[in-house]
Amino acid sequence: MDLGLKGKKAIVTGGTKGICRALLDILAAEGCDIAFCARSEDDVTKTKDELQSHGVKVVGGTANVKEVEGYQQWLKDAADELGGCDIFVPGVSAGGGMDGEKSWYKAFEIDLMGCVRGFDALFSHMKASGNASVVFISTTAAVETFIAPMPYNSIKASLITYAKQMSQFHAKRGIRFNVVSPGPILIDGGSWDQLRQQDEAFFNSILAQQPDGRMGEADEVAKCIAFLASDAASWVTGTNLIVDGGFTKRVQF
Numbered sequence: 001m002d003l004g005l006k007g008k009k010a011i012v013t014g015g016t017k018g019i020c021r022a023l024l025d026i027l028a029a030e031g032c033d034i035a036f037c038a039r040s041e042d043d044v045t046k047t048k049d050e051l052q053s054h055g056v057k058v059v060g061g062t063a064n065v066k067e068v069e070g071y072q073q074w075l076k077d078a079a080d081e082l083g084g085c086d087i088f089v090p091g092v093s094a095g096g097g098m099d100g101e102k103s104w105y106k107a108f109e110i111d112l113m114g115c116v117r118g119f120d121a122l123f124s125h126m127k128a129s130g131n132a133s134v135v136f137i138s139t140t141a142a143v144e145t146f147i148a149p150m151p152y153n154s155i156k157a158s159l160i161t162y163a164k165q166m167s168q169f170h171a172k173r174g175i176r177f178n179v180v181s182p183g184p185i186l187i188d189g190g191s192w193d194q195l196r197q198q199d200e201a202f203f204n205s206i207l208a209q210q211p212d213g214r215m216g217e218a219d220e221v222a223k224c225i226a227f228l229a230s231d232a233a234s235w236v237t238g239t240n241l242i243v244d245g246g247f248t249k250r251v252q253f
């Protein structure tokens with residue numbers, strides 16, 4: 001199947017690690033020109049070097065999603081450098097945590113407003129594309145109770161409603177909005193890897209809930225994001241795709 005990604009211009013936030021790093025490889029291998037940001041300059045330089053091997057245009061920059069002006073300016077500059085933007089995947093998260101209001105504001109600023117402000121900054125480019133796609137990354141912790149009443153779970157849930165509303169509102173402008181909600185994904189140095197080292201019993205209790213006894217891998221999620229971002233999913237908008245190897249127990253009607 002041809003995904004129709006060749007020649008598209010894609011902007012991904014948080015592309016130096018994990019799911020979004022895997023996504024950049026897939027998009028570049030499919031022939032997309034890509035732009036990504038993260039905070040660590042060293043990681044951005046290393047990632048940019050690695051991605052050049054695909055022979056597409058690669059724009060990498062440092063930006064902190066929490067710093068509104070710098071973040072939005074980076075997105076606009078990246079789109080200018082790519083010559084447009086057809087695909088936007090804001091992948092950065094503040095992660096979990098239950099540090100009172102501090103955690104709520106952090107999740108709000110990064111997980112929710114990182115998507116809202118990101119799209120606002122890129123809107124004119126995505127409208128000009130005429131065939132654009134936005135994919136938010138939520139989590140299975142948004143659709144079933146998980147661990148504890150954390151800001152992460154609730155704020156990520158708000159992305160699903162926001163994407164659905166946006167999908168209806170922007171359909172006539174040729175912009176699709178979808179969400180991918182991963183279950184626990186085991187990434188070297190990532191949050192589940194760290195938890196395995198800090199609290200193995202808890203890690204194992206989560207692992208035991210996976211029907212096939214393993215956690216997911218970054219590229220298993222990234223492939224689903226790439227599909228939803230692509231023209232192969234031209235008739236899919238407003239959906240929330242659960243990518244969890246059967247971790248959630250609910251029936252999806």
Ligand SMILES: NC(=O)c1ccc[n+]([C@@H]2O[C@H](COP(=O)([O-])OP(=O)(O)OC[C@H]3O[C@@H](n4cnc5c(N)ncnc54)[C@H](OP(=O)(O)O)[C@@H]3O)[C@@H](O)[C@H]2O)c1
Binds near residue numbers: 191218
């Ligand atoms: N991993 C999972 O099990 C899982 C499950 C469900 C959903 N998700 C969601 O999937 C997405 C990716 O998660 P992941 O675990 O693959 O990512 P990750 O390994 O935590 O990578 C995070 C990336 O974002 C960058 N970043 C972090 N804070 C930033 C900020 N304030 N501004 C700019 N860049 C920032 C990091 O680089 P710097 O540190 O250099 O900035 C890095 O490139 C997130 O939205 C997460 O909530 C993950």
